[in-house]
Amino acid sequence: MWFSLWSMNSRPSSSLPWQTKPVTISELLQRSAELTASDSAVLDTELLLSHALNVSPTYLKTWPDRQPDSDCVTTFAALFQRRLRGEPIAYILGYQGFWSLDLKVSQHTLIPRPETELLVETALELQLPQQSSVLDLGTGTGAIALALASERSDWKVTALDFQAQAVALAEENRAAHQLHNVQILHSDWFAAIPAIKFDLILSNPPYIENNDPHLSEGDVRFEPASALVSGAEGLNDLIHVIGHSAAFLQPSGWLLVEHGCDQGSRVRALFAEAGFSAVETRCDYNQMDRITLGQLRPC
Ligand SMILES: C[S@@+](CC[C@H](N)C(=O)[O-])C[C@H]1O[C@@H](n2cnc3c(N)ncnc32)[C@H](O)[C@@H]1O
Structure with missing residues (x-):
């Protein structure tokens, strides 16, 4: 439909402590819990993380204990903040699938x-x-x-x-x-x-x-x-x-x-x-x- 369930109530977190210490893929994926206003929070988080790490979503599931380097974590944090503010996933990623x-x-x-x-x-x-x-x-x-x-x-x-x-x-x-x-x-x-x-x-x-x-x-x-x-x-x-x-x-x-x-x-x-x-x-x-x-x- 035209309007997603992403609402105005979504508030970006003021601090993201997980940016500053080593974290695993699994821990980063758990950030989906913060996307309370999205009706596709888990998928959104997987897409943003695989984009930031330049890997497939399958990679995230295969290697949940890997610790991405800090640059990748910082990139993910920036993308995640944009989604927290309500920006559509397609604008953040820069593309959208349509037909084939x-x-x-x-x-x-x-x-x-x-x-x-x-x-x-x-x-x-x-x-x-x-x-x-x-x-x-x-x-x-x-x-x-x-x-x-x-x-x-x-x-x-x-x-x-x-x-x-x-x-x-x-x-x-x-x-x-x-x-x-x-x-x-x-x-x-x-x-x-x-x-x-x-x-x-x-x-x-x-x-x-x-x-x-x-x-x-x-x-x-x-x-x-x-x-x-x-x-x-x-x-x-x-x-x-x-x-x-x-x-x-x-x-x-x-x-x-x-x-x-x-x-x-x-x-x-x-x-x-x-x-x-x-x-x-x-x-x-x-x-x-x-x-x-x-x-x-x-x-
Ligand atoms: C609802 S969007 C559809 C875009 C695309 N066809 C799609 O389905 O994803 C409407 C499009 O019509 C364009 N548009 C609006 N007024 C127009 C006009 N007077 N002449 C030509 N294009 C117009 C807009 O710029 C926009 O790209």
């Missing part, structure tokens, strides 16, 4: 969420031409575009974002995974799109209400508002994307969008108004309305 890819992340855009994989999964199930052209609006790290491009080397994928730093990040991720069938553009939604028609448009746009109280809690506090909020009802960007997509789709082209769990009926109505048929909302793994898709009605 490890993606670099930064504070300029959203950390890809597991539920967004439903957009990718659904897109891959559609009956589309073999050499489809695909557009990902608001690509962030490039998650959706790169996942699709990695599965369908014959698809030509265009991805865009209006944040220059997100465009640079998505390009870095594209290059790291050597996905040559993706081009990444700097654009305010459709403004800089070339005059071609796509077989499929996808978007996970900002869809949180401006005043949603969750914005000041948990991991989401560290993510940019430009990737999250979209007007009083959270619908401004969905209205824009759904309202303008038809002009950029082939006859019978598909549109897939992610949205909030309470936005399904509004989004389906927007699809119908914009000329889409076969409109359907699908649930994520938590059985919450999460994506809506529709096919453009041929004229």
